[in-house]
Amino acid sequence: MSHEWKIKSIIIILIIFIMIAGGIPLYKHRHFNITIVAGPGVTKVVKLSEYCKSLKGTMADTNVFILEGKKEGGKALIMANTHSNEPASLLTALIFVENAIVEKGTLIIIPQFNNSGGRNTRPGDGYPLYFEIQTDWGKKKFRMGNREASPLDQWPDPDVYIHYPDRQLLSFIDIRNTNRTWPGRPDGPLMERVCYAAMEIMRSEKVDIAIDLHGAETMFPVTNCIVAPEKSMRIATLTSLTVKAMEGFENHVEPSPEGFRGLSHREIGDYSDTMPFLLEAPVPFLDQPTGPKTMDLLLNGKDPFLLSLSKQGKLFVPYDETGWPMRKRVGQHCSVILELFRQFSRKFSDKAIIVRNVPRYAEVVKNGVGHYYHDPKKADKKRIYYN
Amino acid sequence: MYFKIGIILAVMVIAYALAKWRRLSVELSIFTSAIAGGLVGAIFGNPPFNQLARHLVEGSFTYLDVILIFSTATIFMAIVSESGSVNYVVRIIIKYFYNKRIIALLLLMIIILIPGALTGAGSVSLLVVGAPVALALNYLGIPKRKVAAILFIVAGLSAAAPPVNIWAMILCAGTAIPYVGFELPLGIPVLLLGSFTVLLLGWKKEGKMTLKEALKEIPEVPPRMRWWRVLLPFLVFFGLVAMYRIWPFSTPILGLPLEFTISALIAFLISPKKINILILSRDTIKKLLPLLATMVVVGMLQQIMTATGVRGLLSFAVISTPLILLFISLAFIIPVSEGILTYGGAAVIGIPLVWYFDSIGLHATVVMAGLSLLWPLGDGLPPTALIGRLSVMVSEYKESYWTFLKSTWIPWIVITIVGILMVVFSAKLSFLVQWSM
Numbered sequence: 001m002s003h004e005w006k007i008k009s010i011i012i013i014l015i016i017f018i019m020i021a022g023g024i025p026l027y028k029h030r031h032f033n034i035t036i037v038a039g040p041g042v043t044k045v046v047k048l049s050e051y052c053k054s055l056k057g058t059m060a061d062t063n064v065f066i067l068e069g070k071k072e073g074g075k076a077l078i079m080a081n082t083h084s085n086e087p088a089s090l091l092t093a094l095i096f097v098e099n100a101i102v103e104k105g106t107l108i109i110i111p112q113f114n115n116s117g118g119r120n121t122r123p124g125d126g127y128p129l130y131f132e133i134q135t136d137w138g139k140k141k142f143r144m145g146n147r148e149a150s151p152l153d154q155w156p157d158p159d160v161y162i163h164y165p166d167r168q169l170l171s172f173i174d175i176r177n178t179n180r181t182w183p184g185r186p187d188g189p190l191m192e193r194v195c196y197a198a199m200e201i202m203r204s205e206k207v208d209i210a211i212d213l214h215g216a217e218t219m220f221p222v223t224n225c226i227v228a229p230e231k232s233m234r235i236a237t238l239t240s241l242t243v244k245a246m247e248g249f250e251n252h253v254e255p256s257p258e259g260f261r262g263l264s265h266r267e268i269g270d271y272s273d274t275m276p277f278l279l280e281a282p283v284p285f286l287d288q289p290t291g292p293k294t295m296d297l298l299l300n301g302k303d304p305f306l307l308s309l310s311k312q313g314k315l316f317v318p319y320d321e322t323g324w325p326m327r328k329r330v331g332q333h334c335s336v337i338l339e340l341f342r343q344f345s346r347k348f349s350d351k352a353i354i355v356r357n358v359p360r361y362a363e364v365v366k367n368g369v370g371h372y373y374h375d376p377k378k379a380d381k382k383r384i385y386y387n
Numbered sequence: 388m389y390f391k392i393g394i395i396l397a398v399m400v401i402a403y404a405l406a407k408w409r410r411l412s413v414e415l416s417i418f419t420s421a422i423a424g425g426l427v428g429a430i431f432g433n434p435p436f437n438q439l440a441r442h443l444v445e446g447s448f449t450y451l452d453v454i455l456i457f458s459t460a461t462i463f464m465a466i467v468s469e470s471g472s473v474n475y476v477v478r479i480i481i482k483y484f485y486n487k488r489i490i491a492l493l494l495l496m497i498i499i500l501i502p503g504a505l506t507g508a509g510s511v512s513l514l515v516v517g518a519p520v521a522l523a524l525n526y527l528g529i530p531k532r533k534v535a536a537i538l539f540i541v542a543g544l545s546a547a548a549p550p551v552n553i554w555a556m557i558l559c560a561g562t563a564i565p566y567v568g569f570e571l572p573l574g575i576p577v578l579l580l581g582s583f584t585v586l587l588l589g590w591k592k593e594g595k596m597t598l599k600e601a602l603k604e605i606p607e608v609p610p611r612m613r614w615w616r617v618l619l620p621f622l623v624f625f626g627l628v629a630m631y632r633i634w635p636f637s638t639p640i641l642g643l644p645l646e647f648t649i650s651a652l653i654a655f656l657i658s659p660k661k662i663n664i665l666i667l668s669r670d671t672i673k674k675l676l677p678l679l680a681t682m683v684v685v686g687m688l689q690q691i692m693t694a695t696g697v698r699g700l701l702s703f704a705v706i707s708t709p710l711i712l713l714f715i716s717l718a719f720i721i722p723v724s725e726g727i728l729t730y731g732g733a734a735v736i737g738i739p740l741v742w743y744f745d746s747i748g749l750h751a752t753v754v755m756a757g758l759s760l761l762w763p764l765g766d767g768l769p770p771t772a773l774i775g776r777l778s779v780m781v782s783e784y785k786e787s788y789w790t791f792l793k794s795t796w797i798p799w800i801v802i803t804i805v806g807i808l809m810v811v812f813s814a815k816l817s818f819l820v821q822w823s824m
Contacts (some may be wrong), residue, residue, distance in 0.1 A: 017440075022442070026441060026445060126446075126693035126695075127785065156452075156640060159505070159642075162391050162632070165636070169551075170559075171566065172553075173556075174438075174560055175640075260564075261565070288735050289699050289703035290696055291388050291433075291699055292391065304388050305699055309706060
């Protein structure tokens with residue numbers, strides 16, 4: 001073997017080694033399942049594909065937890081992990097799934113709305129593959145996902161995405177973004193089918209309010225807020241004022257722009273009788289000018305670059321040495337959801353939604369997020385779900 | 388943290404410089420830089436050492452789509468060229484427009500603008516029509532250095548031109564601003580700057596070739612070559628692109644790589660000359676390999692830069708710059724970010740910039756349009772220099788890369804000034820957005 005071929009062989013072996021060593025963790029990540037313990041309030045668990053048959057057998061299919069109250073009332077849908085790199089949404093949804101007891105009305109929860117996105121990574125962005133939440137019984141492990149569905153599940157992308165049905169031109173990547181593919185269609189690309197299935201839940205179950213949980217950068221003007229269209233504006237405003245007055249945190253209201261199509265807070269309202277709300281909590285991890293993208297940054301939100309930018313007045317949320325810890329973000333989501341229910345129930349008393357056993361902001365901040373998750377080892381096996 | 392990340396950045400720069408000094412290729416130098424950054428980062432704990440291979444593999448997939456488009460588009464064009472179509476088109480252009488120089492130049496500019504405007508990729512313009520246009524410009528008496536310069540600037544502008552501008556789309560997706568109202572803020576400057584560039588660089592006829600000599604010089608085309616054989620593959624390609632635009636909800640999504648492959652098959656089937664498609668594809672990919680490798684290693688570099696915090700430090704440095712200085716430094720920051728990160732630059736630098744400019748009362752859509760004129764310039768800068776290298780490749784310019792780049796200086800400066808002025812006066816130019824809607 002010549003000298004050149006020896007070098008080439010060594011390089012090829014090295015590359016194969018790197019591919020295997022680097023590929024195995026990515027494969028494991030895609031197939032890792034999160035354990036969910038269905039709480040006392042969960043009365044039924046179905047698959048999203050029950051509302052759009054073509055989702056069956058795809059990576060986009062996901063669990064839908066239904067919590068029916070003893071008394072009839074209004075119906076609410078909570079969607080989390082629409083963007084799977086905004087994990088406060090998933091953690092909030094799981095607090096509801098594992099703890100909530102519905103006194104009146106019905107709660108429908110989809111904790112991993114873009115299941116494919118939750119099994120995707122974000123090439124070029126150096127995210128950790130997992131994050132862990134400290135609980136009273138040990139650490140609970142979660143996948144860190146991506147904003148868009150995996151190209152392994154929906155590919156190829158077009159050169160430009162044309163939104164259905166408004167024909168607005170959107171970035172090609174948005175065809176895999178479940179907050180651009182609303183209201184969706186049953187025979188469209190996979191993510192349009194996911195949104196269509198959710199629309200079918202809302203239409204067939206006559207859902208009154210839909211809450212889409214998100215997170216956004218501290219440098220993004222639309223953060224730490226409730227986004228609402230005209231029909232949801234009154235309840236959103238009352239909720240915002242109440243949480244500020246009673247619980248001491250800011251959560252302003254942003255109007256849903258009419259000219260920007262495909263978003264849940266726009267299309268749900270336009271294509272169903274449901275009132276949509278989109279909740280945004282700050283996620284320093286998503287900001288571009290931060291240090292390394294670590295699990296610590298994801299969970300605690302502390303970053304010296306952002307602190308400096310905050311002092312320069314370049315952030316849209318208050319930011320100090322304490323950062324934006326996960327417990328604060330999840331606590332805000334919990335309180336805002338409960339307050340939306342309360343304000344809705346006050347306005348429409350015949351369709352009241354009364355939920356108990358879910359912590360509010362101060363409790364989550366005090367006890368931590370993990371305090372509200374149950375130990376799967378001690379739970380009834382029939383109550384355990386994997387997603 | 389500043390100190391640690393600063394050290395990692397310094398090591399990455401030194402590793403790149405050392406690799407270049409040891410005469411390693413651009414691709415291997417970037418790879419060396421990524422590995423060095425990752426290893427030093429691992430010493431500081433970010434990324435953890437056991438995650439280093441995963442980051443490299445994951446990063447290598449960042450531009451997989453672009454790699455597929457480059458490969459299929461180049462094979463498509465290679466088949467078209469091999470069939471004799473390119474020489475046929477060049478012969479016609481020279482025959483009818485040799486003595487109508489301005490019309491010829493403007494016509495050739497439009498030909499380069501169309502594929503890039505439709506796909507958002509200047510590389511597609513060069514890969515699809517670059518070779519025939521370069522030949523036509525040659526026969527119009529323009530030296531190869533200037534031909535490469537024209538191709539580079541106009542192909543870059545084609546990527547910025549509406550309806551598809553990927554930088555603006557990335558910015559819109561990241562800033563939650565609808566991708567609407569860009570037609571005039573992008574279309575007007577692109578047409579004006581494109582015309583200025585072709586006329587400036589192509590006005591002077593430097594060769595002494597007469598029309599007769601030029602026609603004699605152009606290689607003979609196969610006798611059975613006809614217009615329909617030239618046009619059909621392109622019609623199929625643009626037809627597939629247009630089909631999704633016209634009937635988006637009933638057309639299956641093929642994606643650009645498959646659209647190029649189908650068009651390549653058509654070109655192969657109707658070629659008047661027998662083509663060995665396997666050998667041609669192998670040779671084409673061999674030529675394209677350095678560019679494809681660059682895309683792979685740039686993705687790795689980007690991933691390591693983010694995982695170590697280097698990317699964040701650079702983004703922080705840009706956002707922290709005082710406003711006036713920031714406006715001036717856009718001339719450097721934006722092209723350099725493209726040169727290092729390609730489209731990643733729009734996400735890393737562009738998104739925070741747009742948010743910041745929006746918060747001080749500038750008009751976000753016009754700001755994005757202005758920045759979009761600056762990003763293509765970076766496609767001529769190392770380490771990636773994607774459009775620059777393709778321009779040199781299709782124009783068959785064999786001299787120094789820097790000599791080619793130097794000949795773009797006047798359009799480069801004019802485009803920079805226009806782009807920055809659009810950002811600074813974006814609020815006053817917002818009527819362009821209104822008129823577009």
